Every structure is written in structure tokens, then in C-alpha cells.
Amino acid sequence: MDAEKIGRRNFIRTTAVGAAGTLAAPRAARAQGTPRKGGTLVYGMEGPSDILDPQATGCWLTYRVTFQMFEGLLAEDLTKADVAVPPLIPRLAESWQVSKDGLTRTFKLRKGV
Structure with a gap:
């Protein structure tokens, strides 16, 4: 039998196994009702x-x-793949300052925190 040809029975068998595997695979769950607190x-x-x-x-x-x-004051921005050290982005802090000597950090918190 030629290696490039596939018989009708082998084709049907292979297709049936593939279809059965696809149908047996777990499906994504649907949302259950309305979200609540x-x-x-x-x-x-x-x-x-x-x-x-x-x-x-x-x-x-x-x-x-x-x-x-x-939730922290700051987080690393991991969306930037081309940098060695990810930049910091605000979370609970709206902004921050580092003193000239590098020993003190001052954070301005978001309203309501």
C-alpha cells in the first residue's frame, strides 16, 4: 500500500476518534446568574x-x-516586555516622591483610602 494514500476505513476511523475526543473535551462553564456582593x-x-x-x-x-x-501602594507594570526592570504604577497611591537622599518616600493616597 502506498504511504501517501489513506484507505477509506482508516480515514473514517481516524475522523471518528478525533470527533469523539473533541466532543468529550470539557467545555467552558457559563456564568451562573447575576453577580452579587x-x-x-x-x-x-x-x-x-x-x-x-x-x-x-x-x-x-x-x-x-x-x-x-x-492591594499595595504600587505595582509593577508587567505589560512592558522589552524592559529589564518593570516601571512602577500607582495602585492605592495616586503619586509618590522620593527624597533627594533616597531614604524617605512620600505617598499621596487615593481619595477614600
Whole structure:
């Protein structure tokens, strides 16, 4: 049999297996109802976090949890792929200044913070 030719039965079998695999694949879940405030957020992790104080932990699992709970004064702008050190962008701080000696930083917070 020529290696470049595929038989009718092999074609049908291969197509059927591919179609079955596609149909068996998990589908994206649809939104369930209207969003609402309150309730419980269930966050699955591979292990326990040690403490919920972002300044006192060194645990990666805790960082992942506290990152979802707290907002910092500044953040790194990770949308700029062409720079070695990402620039800082405001979060809770509207603006900031660094003293001439580099020892003091003054932050102006957003209204309502």
C-alpha cells in the first residue's frame, strides 16, 4: 500500500476518534446568574498557608492568598516586555516622591483610602 494514500476505513476511523475526543473535551462553564456582593469565596490550593500577614510571611502559598486580599501602594507594570526592570504604577497611591537622599518616600493616597 502506498504511504501517501489513506484507505477509506482508516480515514473514517481516524475522523471518528478525533470527533469523539473533541466532543468529550470539557467545555467552558457559563456564568451562573447575576453577580452579587457577599458570600463565600472558595480558593483551592495545594497546601496550607502559614499566616495571612503579607509582611510576615515567606511562604509562596500565603503570598498567593494575600495577593488576592490586599492591594499595595504600587505595582509593577508587567505589560512592558522589552524592559529589564518593570516601571512602577500607582495602585492605592495616586503619586509618590522620593527624597533627594533616597531614604524617605512620600505617598499621596487615593481619595477614600
